[in-house]
Amino acid sequence: xxxxxxxxxxxxxxxxxxxxxxxxxxxxxxxxxxxxxxxxxxxxxxxxxxxxxxxxxxxxxxxxxxxxxxxxxxxxxxxxxxxxxxxxxxxxxxxxxxxxxxxxxxxxxxxxxxxxxxxxxxxxxxxxxxxxxxxxxxxxxxxxxxxxxxxxxxxxxxxxxxxxxxxxxxxxxxxxxxxxxxxxxxxxxxxxxxxxxxxxxxxxxxxxxxxxxxxxxxxxxxxxxxxxxxxxxxxxxxxxxxxxxxxxxxxxxxxxxxxxxxxxxxxxxxxxxxxxxxxxxxxxxxxxxxxxxxxxxxxxxxxxxxxxxxxxxxxxxxxxxxxxxxxxxxxxxxxxxxxxxxxxxxxxxxxxxxxxxxxxxxxxxxxxxxxxxxxxxxxxxxxxxxxxxxx
Amino acid sequence: xxxxxxxxxxxxxxxxxxxxxxxxxxxxxxxxxxxxxxxxxxxxxxxxxxxxxxxxxxxxxxxxxxxxxxxxxxxxxxxxxxxxxxxxxxxxxxxxxxxxxxxxxxxxxxxxxxxxxxxxxxxxxxxxxxxxxxxxxxxxxxxxxxxxxxxxxxxxxxxxxxxxxxxxxxxxxxxxxxxxxxxxxxxxxxxxxxxxxxxxxxxxxxxxxxxxxxxxxxxxxxxxxxxxxxxxxxxxxxxxxxxxxxxxxxxxxxxxxxxxxxxxxxxxxxxxxxxxxxxxxxxxxxxxxxxxxxxxxxxxxxxxxxxxxxxxxxxxxxxxxxxxxxxxxxxxxxxxxxxxxxxxxxxxxxxxxxxxxxxxxxxxxx
Numbered sequence: 001x002x003x004x005x006x007x008x009x010x011x012x013x014x015x016x017x018x019x020x021x022x023x024x025x026x027x028x029x030x031x032x033x034x035x036x037x038x039x040x041x042x043x044x045x046x047x048x049x050x051x052x053x054x055x056x057x058x059x060x061x062x063x064x065x066x067x068x069x070x071x072x073x074x075x076x077x078x079x080x081x082x083x084x085x086x087x088x089x090x091x092x093x094x095x096x097x098x099x100x101x102x103x104x105x106x107x108x109x110x111x112x113x114x115x116x117x118x119x120x121x122x123x124x125x126x127x128x129x130x131x132x133x134x135x136x137x138x139x140x141x142x143x144x145x146x147x148x149x150x151x152x153x154x155x156x157x158x159x160x161x162x163x164x165x166x167x168x169x170x171x172x173x174x175x176x177x178x179x180x181x182x183x184x185x186x187x188x189x190x191x192x193x194x195x196x197x198x199x200x201x202x203x204x205x206x207x208x209x210x211x212x213x214x215x216x217x218x219x220x221x222x223x224x225x226x227x228x229x230x231x232x233x234x235x236x237x238x239x240x241x242x243x244x245x246x247x248x249x250x251x252x253x254x255x256x257x258x259x260x261x262x263x264x265x266x267x268x269x270x271x272x273x274x275x276x277x278x279x280x281x282x283x284x285x286x287x288x289x290x291x292x293x294x295x296x297x298x299x300x301x302x303x304x305x306x307x308x309x310x311x312x313x314x315x316x317x318x319x320x321x322x323x324x325x326x327x328x329x330x331x332x333x334x335x336x337x338x339x340x341x342x343x344x345x346x347x348x349x350x351x352x353x354x355x356x357x358x359x360x361x362x363x364x365x366x367x368x369x370x371x372x373x374x375x376x377x378x379x380x381x382x383x384x385x386x387x388x389x390x391x
Numbered sequence: 392x393x394x395x396x397x398x399x400x401x402x403x404x405x406x407x408x409x410x411x412x413x414x415x416x417x418x419x420x421x422x423x424x425x426x427x428x429x430x431x432x433x434x435x436x437x438x439x440x441x442x443x444x445x446x447x448x449x450x451x452x453x454x455x456x457x458x459x460x461x462x463x464x465x466x467x468x469x470x471x472x473x474x475x476x477x478x479x480x481x482x483x484x485x486x487x488x489x490x491x492x493x494x495x496x497x498x499x500x501x502x503x504x505x506x507x508x509x510x511x512x513x514x515x516x517x518x519x520x521x522x523x524x525x526x527x528x529x530x531x532x533x534x535x536x537x538x539x540x541x542x543x544x545x546x547x548x549x550x551x552x553x554x555x556x557x558x559x560x561x562x563x564x565x566x567x568x569x570x571x572x573x574x575x576x577x578x579x580x581x582x583x584x585x586x587x588x589x590x591x592x593x594x595x596x597x598x599x600x601x602x603x604x605x606x607x608x609x610x611x612x613x614x615x616x617x618x619x620x621x622x623x624x625x626x627x628x629x630x631x632x633x634x635x636x637x638x639x640x641x642x643x644x645x646x647x648x649x650x651x652x653x654x655x656x657x658x659x660x661x662x663x664x665x666x667x668x669x670x671x672x673x674x675x676x677x678x679x680x681x682x683x684x685x686x687x688x689x690x691x692x693x694x695x696x697x698x699x700x701x702x703x704x705x706x707x708x709x710x711x712x713x714x715x716x717x718x719x720x721x722x723x724x725x726x727x728x729x730x731x732x733x734x735x736x737x738x739x740x741x742x743x744x745x746x747x748x749x750x751x752x753x754x755x756x757x
Binding site: 138307322323 | 505510513571574643667670673674675676677680681682683684685686687688689690691692693694695696697698699
């Protein structure tokens with residue numbers, strides 16, 4: 001998998017890291033030497049991070065013309081994902097500046113290429129974390145573009161034409177139709193945007209691992225951008241949902257507003273003990289370093305814990321916490337395009353949206369600061385359409 | 392698994408059939424002759440005159456109290472094979488003269504969700520063949536002895552013609568790898584399975600893998616095992632885990648991995664060998680916690696799974712499969728009085744690949 005974007009880390013070198021480094025070094029040849037404004041024929045503007053301070057500021061660049069398979073989208077909203085912050089600050093040691101983050105993009109179609117049958121001008125659509133993949137490997141053929149070794153991410157990635165991808169903190173984007181998600185009429189655009197990353201990131205593994213069955217018991221660790229959406233999906237699947245958190249203050253919220261059935265404070269040994277062996281599955285959204293073994297003991301025999309957060313330090317797993325009860329520790333990274341569309345349709349049908357704080361683009365840096373402290377309930381969404389203007 | 396509060400009355404008093412074996416008396420783990428007794432054969436029981444008992448590494452851990460749960464004296468042994476000498480009135484799967492085996496469990500609650508699903512190995516009330524407190528409050532004694540009395544449900548029939556000495560280790564080592572290989576679909580012809588560690592568990596995993604029609608790659612720290620693995624055991628390929636080039640060439644090629652290693656080791660390089668959605672099954676039990684970096688799991692939706700022995704139904708199924716496909720363990724047959732030396736060698740993994748005690752011919756009452 002290309003070593004860029006939401007699921008990469010300096011600790012782990014993917015097989016293609018060295019290819020990419022070489023390609024990036026060649027970004028001085030031919031048209032790649034052109035400035036961001038000249039690389040492509042169409043003017044675009046957004047906010048970019050220029051260095052690892054991660055501070056964002058207005059940035060003029062360009063987008064390609066609408067190709068035969070492309071959809072051009074005027075962006076109305078873009079969610080702020082924690083990965084945007086990690087990447088902008090080069091925390092994963094793979095940042096190429098200037099960088100325009102944003103992979104929870106929603107907008108309206110303004111132009112379609114001649115091969116495009118499924119989208120029309122004026123339609124509401126979304127773009128998530130992926131803008132391209134090889135579309136021919138075994139993973140792509142099974143609708144797992146998220147695991148394609150040639151995946152191209154929405155920002156900070158090297159596209160097939162050798163140019164940098166720029167994300168949704170901008171006024172427009174041009175995307176291959178395969179990677180565009182249709183938004184059903186009744187799904188609010190602003191509150192629906194975060195589903196394009198946070199939503200699919202939890203929905204995909206819940207479906208893959210059979211944690212979508214009515215009556216089963218799901219634990220959700222961490223109540224943030226990912227966690228709160230996991231609670232909503234879990235309840236929509238008809239499951240019993242228990243939130244596991246470090247902060248007691250979130251209990252009322254979890255139960256009364258989000259609809260969780262129960263709440264455990266992970267440092268409360270008695271509560272944790274009482275819940276041992278009760279959960280069919282756990283979705284662990286926490287990226288801070290934390291102790292995994294007590295969570296594993298909450299699982300029933302053959303239970304599964306799915307990591308969707310990525311703590312920096314390695315997880316410490318005493319072997320008996322897995323062996324006793326034949327339990328599984330699995331990882332998952334976003335989801336394929338088919339699953340993303342399915343998830344959006346399911347969300348529309350079941351009135352599932354993210355809980356957001358809508359902000360103007362001028363608030364962006366402050367929002368990023370608050371994000372480092374997890375001070376948001378539960379996702380910032382930039383009101384691009386109404387607040388982003390050319391500098 | 393704790394010592395019963397009403398601590399066992401002396402073994403000689405409670406049970407009424409005399410028995411004889413070798414036991415460890417303290418954490419030195421040294422074994423010596425030991426007289427005790429077994430319960431009389433009940434209506435659901437079979438009595439087995441023991442002919443062979445495999446030495447499992449767990450026996451060594453137990454006699455030395457490495458898991459902090461040993462109750463001395465311990466008669467280890469949970470790879471037991473022998474001949475049935477008595478059956479209770481309600482027994483219908485065995486008759487006198489049949490060959491039968493006993494593995495790691497001698498009882499479970501028989502009524503919980505796990506037992507109902509044939510996962511007695513996960514029953515909270517499961518009772519181990521040795522060093523466990525049985526339902527009658529007495530301590531269980533294992534197969535380094537002349538006989539065992541066990542409920543029919545926990546006895547395994549050995550098909551006629553199946554070698555008893557080479558079959559004994561299957562009762563623990565065999566089921567420990569067979570169960571997860573079946574559970575995760577590693578038994579589908581054409582799959583590519585990695586086996587980490589070539590010892591008691593590992594060599595049996597290679598044999599089952601080949602019998603399933605899988606492509607099997609052995610991953611080991613010792614280049615010296617390559618010829619053995621490929622030429623004698625039939626593995627298709629061999630990777631030295633410390634060779635980064637060999638490992639890199641195999642990235643993303645395996646549907647699953649059975650990891651039998653109990654020594655401390657890095658799991659991250661092994662995860663790279665898995666295809667998307669691949670699973671690594673841990674059947675070894677390293678002492679220190681595994682260190683698992685999150686990204687190698689996330690990238691490719693991979694899993695690490697734990698597994699511990701298997702249920703009785705699948706243990707019988709495993710033995711029947713092994714008989715049909717000529718899968719047996721590679722053993723070194725030893726006399727009873729060699730057992731302490733054998734234990735020392737087990738500690739150094741100096742055996743190809745399982746010691747089996749020739750109980751029938753060499754265990755005699757002092």
